[in-house]
Amino acid sequence: xSESVVDTVSHQTGETLVDVQDLKTYYxxxxxxxxxxxxxxxxxxxxxxxxxxxxLVGESGCGKTTLGRTLIQLETATSGAVSFDGTDxxxxxxxxxxxxxxxxxxxxxxxxxxxxxRMTVGEIIREPLDVHEQxxxxxxxxxxxxLLDQVGLMPEHYYRYPHQFSGGQRQRIGIARALALEPxxxxxxxxxxxxxxxxxxxxxxxxxxxxxxxxxxxxxxAHDLSVVRHICDRVGVMYLGNLMEVGPTEQLFQSxxxxxxxxxxxxxxxxxxTVQVDRITLPGSPPSPRDPPEGCPFATRxxxxxxxxxxxxxxxxxxxxxxxxxxxxxxxxxxxxxxxxLKERLGFDTALADSEEIVEEEFDDVTLPPDxxxxxxxxxxYLSDGDPDAARAYLREVFGGQCDTETPQxxxxxxxxxxxxxxxxxxxxxxxxxxRQRGYDTHxx
Amino acid sequence: xxETELTEDIDQPLRDRLKAHPGPALLWGAGLCLLLLLEGPxxxxxxxxxxxxxxxxxxxxxxxxxxxxxxxxFSELPHLLSRELIPNRGYYDGSAWQGxxxxxxxxxxxxxxxxxxxxxVAVLLGWLWYGYVTFRRHYRxxxxxxxxxxxxxxRSHYWGLFGLAVVVFFITMAAFxxxxxxxxxxxxxxxxxxxxxxxxxxxxxxxxxxxxxxxxLGSASRGSGDSNVGIWSYDDFGRFHPVGTLVSGxxxxxxxxxxxxxxxxxxxxxxxxAGFIATTLAxxxxxxxxxxxxxxxxxxxxxxxxxxxxxVILATVVFKNHWIAxxxxxxxxxxxxFALIRWPGLWRAVRGPALQVGEQEWVDAAKSxxxxxxxxxxxxxxxxxxxxxxxxxxxxxxxxxxxxSALSFLGLGITAPTPEWGRAINIGQQYIASQSWHISxxxxxxxTLVVTGFNALSDGIRDAIDPQSEGAEGxxxxxxxxxxxx
Ligand code: SF4
Numbered sequence: 001x002s003e004s005v006v007d008t009v010s011h012q013t014g015e016t017l018v019d020v021q022d023l024k025t026y027y028x029x030x031x032x033x034x035x036x037x038x039x040x041x042x043x044x045x046x047x048x049x050x051x052x053x054x055x056l057v058g059e060s061g062c063g064k065t066t067l068g069r070t071l072i073q074l075e076t077a078t079s080g081a082v083s084f085d086g087t088d089x090x091x092x093x094x095x096x097x098x099x100x101x102x103x104x105x106x107x108x109x110x111x112x113x114x115x116x117x118r119m120t121v122g123e124i125i126r127e128p129l130d131v132h133e134q135x136x137x138x139x140x141x142x143x144x145x146x147l148l149d150q151v152g153l154m155p156e157h158y159y160r161y162p163h164q165f166s167g168g169q170r171q172r173i174g175i176a177r178a179l180a181l182e183p184x185x186x187x188x189x190x191x192x193x194x195x196x197x198x199x200x201x202x203x204x205x206x207x208x209x210x211x212x213x214x215x216x217x218x219x220x221x222a223h224d225l226s227v228v229r230h231i232c233d234r235v236g237v238m239y240l241g242n243l244m245e246v247g248p249t250e251q252l253f254q255s256x257x258x259x260x261x262x263x264x265x266x267x268x269x270x271x272x273x274t275v276q277v278d279r280i281t282l283p284g285s286p287p288s289p290r291d292p293p294e295g296c297p298f299a300t301r302x303x304x305x306x307x308x309x310x311x312x313x314x315x316x317x318x319x320x321x322x323x324x325x326x327x328x329x330x331x332x333x334x335x336x337x338x339x340x341x342l343k344e345r346l347g348f349d350t351a352l353a354d355s356e357e358i359v360e361e362e363f364d365d366v367t368l369p370p371d372x373x374x375x376x377x378x379x380x381x382y383l384s385d386g387d388p389d390a391a392r393a394y395l396r397e398v399f400g401g402q403c404d405t406e407t408p409q410x411x412x413x414x415x416x417x418x419x420x421x422x423x424x425x426x427x428x429x430x431x432x433x434x435x436r437q438r439g440y441d442t443h444x445x
Numbered sequence: 446x447x448e449t450e451l452t453e454d455i456d457q458p459l460r461d462r463l464k465a466h467p468g469p470a471l472l473w474g475a476g477l478c479l480l481l482l483l484e485g486p487x488x489x490x491x492x493x494x495x496x497x498x499x500x501x502x503x504x505x506x507x508x509x510x511x512x513x514x515x516x517x518x519f520s521e522l523p524h525l526l527s528r529e530l531i532p533n534r535g536y537y538d539g540s541a542w543q544g545x546x547x548x549x550x551x552x553x554x555x556x557x558x559x560x561x562x563x564x565x566v567a568v569l570l571g572w573l574w575y576g577y578v579t580f581r582r583h584y585r586x587x588x589x590x591x592x593x594x595x596x597x598x599x600r601s602h603y604w605g606l607f608g609l610a611v612v613v614f615f616i617t618m619a620a621f622x623x624x625x626x627x628x629x630x631x632x633x634x635x636x637x638x639x640x641x642x643x644x645x646x647x648x649x650x651x652x653x654x655x656x657x658x659x660x661x662l663g664s665a666s667r668g669s670g671d672s673n674v675g676i677w678s679y680d681d682f683g684r685f686h687p688v689g690t691l692v693s694g695x696x697x698x699x700x701x702x703x704x705x706x707x708x709x710x711x712x713x714x715x716x717x718x719a720g721f722i723a724t725t726l727a728x729x730x731x732x733x734x735x736x737x738x739x740x741x742x743x744x745x746x747x748x749x750x751x752x753x754x755x756x757v758i759l760a761t762v763v764f765k766n767h768w769i770a771x772x773x774x775x776x777x778x779x780x781x782x783f784a785l786i787r788w789p790g791l792w793r794a795v796r797g798p799a800l801q802v803g804e805q806e807w808v809d810a811a812k813s814x815x816x817x818x819x820x821x822x823x824x825x826x827x828x829x830x831x832x833x834x835x836x837x838x839x840x841x842x843x844x845x846x847x848x849x850s851a852l853s854f855l856g857l858g859i860t861a862p863t864p865e866w867g868r869a870i871n872i873g874q875q876y877i878a879s880q881s882w883h884i885s886x887x888x889x890x891x892x893t894l895v896v897t898g899f900n901a902l903s904d905g906i907r908d909a910i911d912p913q914s915e916g917a918e919g920x921x922x923x924x925x926x927x928x929x930x931x
Contacts, residue, residue, distance in 0.1 A: 072813055098815035106813050114806040118828045120587055128814035137458075159586040174810075181814060 014049035017217050023080035025070045036290040040066035042241030053218040055232030063241040068187040068221050072104040105178040109190040111170035115162040122158035128180040147176040168199035187219045237261045240297040247417030258419040259431045260298045284326050299403040304434040306401040324362045332388040355383035462584050469579045486522035526624050531558040536645040551685040555627045566617045598909040605905015611898025619705040626699030644682040661694030668879030689883040704864040712842040715783035720838050723791035728822040731799035745789035753786045774863035783845050794837040795830045802829040832910035839903040843896035
């Protein structure tokens with residue numbers, strides 16, 4: 001089952017509508033000149049078949065919204081390609097881009113913010129038609145009435161203002177606007193997350209009906225996994241700008257392969273309370289997208305990270321090493337920020353000032369094997385010399401395995417299911433096996 | 446009442462709705478025409494005169510002559526609010542007043558005209574309001590708009606309404622300056638020796654003719670002895686002075702009315718230009734961010750770092766003999782100067798709201814279907830910052846008026862003989878402790894009142910557009926205090 005795939009091959013029986021190849025979207029967010037860009041999307045490959053609903057899940061800040069916005073050219077891709085029906089849309093500009101835009105629209109997350117309160121509902125829905133000069137004024141108004149009807153609103157809502165509507169109704173207006181130009185592809189950016197639970201189902205049903213009626217292709221961005229499971233045909237799991245795993249929804253939920261997906265899914269409450277499943281709680285927090293890890297993006301938190309063979313230590317010791325590296329990592333990042341440095345100089349940031357203390361705090365209740373002890377001391381020396389970067393590089397050198405140095409590939413793990421992890425290579429123990437060995441419960445047998 | 450119309454045809458544009466139900470609109474239109482016709486010649490005179498003035502600035506002044514003469518033609522036509530219809534000047538021939546309106550005392554004749562002007566403006570504004578209400582009731586398709594709430598809040602904001610009333614009072618005074626004064630600037634102030642008047646000499650019991658200049662010599666307010674014409678009094682020549690005379694014997698009320706013109710012209714003109722610059726830059730920087738924002742921040746910082754008063758003084762000296770300083774006795778120069786100095790303050794005030802609205806998802810939505818950036822800025826962003834602009838512009842406007850007066854007070858402002866409030870304060874300064882106190886005090890009170898009026902209006906608008914902000918405002922006091930500095 002561990003066959004490596006170099007290029008993404010279409011796993012979909014249907015025809016491909018959107019083909020994303022090695023897409024990267026970095027952005028400078030104002031900030032200090034010369035600071036590292038935010039690597040919101042950092043090399044992503046996947047395809048969306050015509051007529052399907054592709055879900056994109058991940059924690060907030062993982063880049064899923066930026067990815068969605070790049071697909072409809074609200075953000076400019078840094079590199080890579082997005083081919084839509086065969087055209088690379090990242091190359092489009094001017095009139096061509098404007099013309100293409102009618103093919104791809106977006107439904108936004110926050111119905112409070114997505115509608116201009118100073119315009120009537122009619123004007124809001126009509127604006128895309130006006131921009132693309134479709135038909136006469138009367139025909140456009142007629143079209144708006146039809147749209148209002150299709151999304152479950154009344155024709156007399158034409159002259160009302162968004163203030164006069166509830167969240168669910170406002171989202172219907174947003175959907176009508178997105179459909180006005182009869183697009184093929186619609187990005188749904190957490191379209192129900194801001195709504196009451198009772199309204200969520202109505203909107204999801206509406207979206208499904210509309211998909212059927214107009215043959216729409218959806219990219220459904222969400223962090224609510226149960227919603228994704230309900231509506232999506234296939235799902236991609238994102239972490240720190242990378243797609244960790246892709247597969248058909250049910251299959252992926254039943255038998256996740258990638259360590260991150262396993263961790264994410266273990267957070268869903270078990271419907272059957274008699275089944276006891278330990279959650280895989282991830283240590284630490286996701287690293288900054290300005291400074292992602294070099295190998296696997298998940299390497300800093302992965303419970304089954306591949307360890308170097310030449311060091312023999314207990315799980316507890318490895319845990320401490322991981323924490324220690326996190327601290328050093330934070331510290332070297334802190335060095336990069338002028339504000340932090342200033343703070344430190346003014347004496348605000350004294351908690352991490354003493355390297356001895358850090359080492360003691362991390363390792364005081366475990367006994368370290370001699371070689372580990374040696375490495376830790378060496379790192380502490382770099383640290384007390386005021387060079388956390390060197391300490392960080394050194395630790396990576398001695399304790400980092402393949403996960404820290406090499407970017408994984410996509411492996412076909414099951415029918416149409418791909419995972420981005422070294423552990424699927426033949427020479428390694430698979431993630432599920434390794435998880436069990438390290439004492440976690442897993443979904444699959 | 447909307448229900449029936451809505452179900453009939455939701456799509457009717459305004460034109461069709463008017464056609465379907467023309468009654469109220471026709472009534473209102475007729476009323477408006479009547480009101481405008483009453484004063485038609487004044488409007489045409491003003492409009493054509495302004496065009497002629499504008500053309501006169503162009504090289505060769507094409508057609509300026511024609512407009513000037515057309516404007517002169519209309520100024521001769523009879524209309525409601527005119528000195529000819531309600532004259533207040535005449536002489537008392539021992540038994541009755543000659544030449545005044547209905548033979549009334551000049552005092553009452555003037556008062557009637559003065560009140561008539563304000564009554565006309567009140568009716569006109571009332572009629573415009575009625576027009577809005579009519580539109581809302583009969584023709585607007587939406588039965589509620591967000592603006593309705595703003596207007597409702599402003600209507601119950603008495604401090605704001607007071608400000609509005611003061612502002613309207615001064616604008617009316619400025620607009621109708623040639624009619625509201627007991628005499629005109631041209632006769633009384635600009636060329637007193639080119640105009641004659643008649644008065645009744647009680648000693649000889651004859652009607653004498655004298656130039657206005659000579660008469661002014663006899664009506665001077667100089668503080669001591671007989672030489673004072675105070676508030677609400679006549680001079681020796683039977684002329685009525687509502688707020689007394691100047692040291693030169695000229696009528697103070699007329700001086701102040703024309704002074705209001707200059708002050709408001711500079712204030713509104715500079716705020717219009719500064720507001721336009723501020724809005725444009727705020728929209729562009731909020732939309733594009735990054736480098737555009739940085740450039741504007743740096744520019745506005747450097748403008749604000751300049752000592753404003755010094756800069757204005759320097760400019761008045763440098764441009765002393767330049768053609769630009771000739772326009773309206775230097776008023777144009779001040780408009781440009783104050784626009785230059787004041788736009789950064791306005792920009793800063795609207796930058797926050799602009800950045801905020803730029804982050805809204807509806808802006809992204811508009812981008813996603815390919816709306817042009819200029820349209821996005823105008824349609825999806827500008828409406829949200831105009832309220833704030835109004836608030837800060839009317840605050841700043843008070844400061845500009847104070848600055849102009851301060852400059853005139855120092856002898857640097859609008860050149861004589863064009864009336865300016867600050868100059869009256871300067872002239873009367875040494876008589877403030879004498880019986881001629883009115884020369885300084887009255888214009889001083891007016892300046893305070895008009896600045897307070899604009900501040901009150903700005904408070905009203907702020908609370909109306911942003912009901913949450915009430916009480917959380919340190920900017921008002923700061924801007925008013927900063928206003929005095931120029
Ligand atoms: S590549 Fe390594 S760090 Fe990344 S998910 Fe797989 S085991 Fe974990």
